[in-house]
Amino acid sequence: MQHAGSRSFSLVRLTSYAYLALIGVFAIFPFYWMLINSLKAPNEVFAIPPTYFPSEVSFDSYTNLFASNSMFPRNMLNSFIVATSTAVLATLIATMAGYSFSKFRFPGNRPISYSLFLTQMFPVAAILVPLFIIFQRLGLYNTLGALILAGMAFSVPVAIWLMIGFFDAIPSELIDAALIDGASQIGVLFRIILPISVNGIVATTMYIFISAWSELLFAVTFTSSRELATLPVALSNFTGQYGTDWTGMMAASVLTALPVAIIFLSLQRFFVEGITSGAVKN
Amino acid sequence: MITPDSRTQAGSRAETAGFSLKRWWQRYRLPYFLLLPAVVIFVAIILYPALSTVWISFHKVQLTSVEEPFVGLKNYQIILSSSLLQKVITNSFVWTLSSIFFQFVIGFSTALILDRMSGVGNFLRGILLLPWVMPGIVIAFIWRLILSPDWGIANLFLMQIGAIHESVAWLARPSTAMTAVIVANVWKGFPFWMVTISAGLKGISSEIYDAAAVDGASGWRMIRYITLPLLRFPLFVTSTLAFIWTFNYFDLIFGMTRGGPLDATRTVPLYIYDTAFTSFRMGEASAGSVLLLIMMSVIIFIYARSMRVQGGQS
Numbered sequence: 001m002q003h004a005g006s007r008s009f010s011l012v013r014l015t016s017y018a019y020l021a022l023i024g025v026f027a028i029f030p031f032y033w034m035l036i037n038s039l040k041a042p043n044e045v046f047a048i049p050p051t052y053f054p055s056e057v058s059f060d061s062y063t064n065l066f067a068s069n070s071m072f073p074r075n076m077l078n079s080f081i082v083a084t085s086t087a088v089l090a091t092l093i094a095t096m097a098g099y100s101f102s103k104f105r106f107p108g109n110r111p112i113s114y115s116l117f118l119t120q121m122f123p124v125a126a127i128l129v130p131l132f133i134i135f136q137r138l139g140l141y142n143t144l145g146a147l148i149l150a151g152m153a154f155s156v157p158v159a160i161w162l163m164i165g166f167f168d169a170i171p172s173e174l175i176d177a178a179l180i181d182g183a184s185q186i187g188v189l190f191r192i193i194l195p196i197s198v199n200g201i202v203a204t205t206m207y208i209f210i211s212a213w214s215e216l217l218f219a220v221t222f223t224s225s226r227e228l229a230t231l232p233v234a235l236s237n238f239t240g241q242y243g244t245d246w247t248g249m250m251a252a253s254v255l256t257a258l259p260v261a262i263i264f265l266s267l268q269r270f271f272v273e274g275i276t277s278g279a280v281k282n
Numbered sequence: 283m284i285t286p287d288s289r290t291q292a293g294s295r296a297e298t299a300g301f302s303l304k305r306w307w308q309r310y311r312l313p314y315f316l317l318l319p320a321v322v323i324f325v326a327i328i329l330y331p332a333l334s335t336v337w338i339s340f341h342k343v344q345l346t347s348v349e350e351p352f353v354g355l356k357n358y359q360i361i362l363s364s365s366l367l368q369k370v371i372t373n374s375f376v377w378t379l380s381s382i383f384f385q386f387v388i389g390f391s392t393a394l395i396l397d398r399m400s401g402v403g404n405f406l407r408g409i410l411l412l413p414w415v416m417p418g419i420v421i422a423f424i425w426r427l428i429l430s431p432d433w434g435i436a437n438l439f440l441m442q443i444g445a446i447h448e449s450v451a452w453l454a455r456p457s458t459a460m461t462a463v464i465v466a467n468v469w470k471g472f473p474f475w476m477v478t479i480s481a482g483l484k485g486i487s488s489e490i491y492d493a494a495a496v497d498g499a500s501g502w503r504m505i506r507y508i509t510l511p512l513l514r515f516p517l518f519v520t521s522t523l524a525f526i527w528t529f530n531y532f533d534l535i536f537g538m539t540r541g542g543p544l545d546a547t548r549t550v551p552l553y554i555y556d557t558a559f560t561s562f563r564m565g566e567a568s569a570g571s572v573l574l575l576i577m578m579s580v581i582i583f584i585y586a587r588s589m590r591v592q593g594g595q596s
Contacts, residue, residue, distance in 0.1 A: 024406070030413075033435060048433050093319045100313040100317050106313045121526045122328060125555060128559075129338060131331050152323055157320075236537055253423050
């Protein structure tokens with residue numbers, strides 16, 4: 001009896017590991033396929049049946065992206081400028097607001113922080129038209145500034161939420177002690193809170209960097225010239241410009257995905273907490 | 283007995299009783315000042331545009347003309363009487379509900395298995411999360427290549443296992459394009475479910491399972507009567523977030539099909555985008571935006587209310 005039980009248990013275990021392996025392949029294979037096709041010679045992509053490994057590894061698609069007539073380096077720079085500015089400015093604003101929400105009692109604290117939290121569910125497409133018109137009237141249409149402003153509006157709330165999490169973990173006694181010693185509220189922020197929270201601030205900045213780096217909808221709507229195209233916009237135009245240059249498209253995809261993957265894997269624990277905090281801890 | 287001390291106390295009490303703007307200002311200026319930039323950005327880039335969408339939807343707005351005459355409900359009449367909007371809404375629900383259903387099934391099952399593995403589980407969870415953080419446009423390209431007709435790896439695989447007999451141009455046919463974009467979105471979205479469910483599972487103590495096992499409960503019954511009910515709260519939050527995000531997700535479909543072929547994959551965000559910036563019908567796009575805003579507000583309102591109710595209970 002006991003024997004039969006343990007056998008069926010190990011069968012369950014075996015099936016579940018096999019299932020997990022299947023899901024693992026499902027999750028990983030597309031990345032493998034992107035990488036491997038970026039290293040194929042252009043014609044090999046169209047081989048029938050498709051090859052699982054390039055018969056000859058070629059880096060041409062990468063060197064072509066950095067050829068003198070290529071816009072790709074420019075696109076990369078644009079994305080870097082937009083993502084960095086959005087991340088730094090949003091984190092700065094969110095640090096101030098998060099400190100305020102976390103360490104002060106004032107009328108409106110709860111309702112304001114709550115409505116900011118709800119903006120992460122806001123349908124972005126619904127304000128494209130007015131934002132487009134506003135940016136055009138302010139002369140911001142077709143500038144990277146428009147992308148930074150619009151991106152900030154939607155990353156500040158997320159960043160505030162993350163910063164509140166970090167600040168809440170700092171014991172109030174620490175602040176009270178400093179206040180008794182004669183420090184000002186602002187002094188406390190700069191001398192005590194910020195130095196303790198450096199890791200959290202860096203992680204928040206990276207979190208926003210990734211989302212701004214990937215942003216497409218604002219970028220296709222608020223910029224039109226090729227010189228200002230960010231990586232996602234340039235990628236979405238790739239087919240039109242070069243026919244179906246699949247190796248080039250895959251190489252560009254790899255280079256767009258790489259910073260995201262590196263940042264994510266190095267800050268994994270923080271990201272997992274960031275993703276789950278809203279859903280589980282409330 | 284009146285001492286100087288108690289008199290000043292009484293005095294200050296009188297002062298706080300009457301509203302003093304000066305004291306109020308002194309007390310709260312710092313927290314409000316710290317909030318100011320965030321609130322300004324929110325009002326300027328989200329709240330004000332949201333309100334002007336409503337205004338635009340009742341006017342005839344053209345980029346070429348300065349005059350913006352009031353047209354009443356005309357924009358709404360035009361879009362509500364078009365068969366395209368019906369198709370777009372049907373598409374949106376098929377896309378959203380199918381995506382989140384399969385994301386949930388895969389996310390829940392992997393979370394359950396990973397929960398029984400300790401150290402390796404954490405590592406695997408991290409790797410499995412990668413699709414979730416990838417830029418939408420990159421995902422779109424990878425899946426376009428995988429789903430290519432003759433040279434596509436998906437066709438080869440499906441032919442080898444005998445599911446299809448000849449290669450299919452998945453993204454070029456109206457009947458298969460929606461399935462194809464949903465598969466790509468399931469790939470992208472299941473890790474989010476996996477991670478939130480994993481976090482929820484950590485909160486369930488193993489003693490409950492042990493007790494149920496002693497009572498003779500089998501695996502399925504445990505999941506049905508213990509795990510799922512205890513995960514009610516995280517599942518509720520995750521499904522609300524996933525519904526709203528998926529409904530409004532633009533990048534993946536834009537990168538894979540641009541809403542085609544023959545509008546087979548056109549969902550609400552692509553409909554608004556193309557109405558406004560391909561056909562330049564700003565008024566109609568805004569009318570569509572207002573309908574979207576109303577629908578999302580209703581969902582968010584219900585969500586926020588039940589959060590408060592559930593939060594109060596726990």
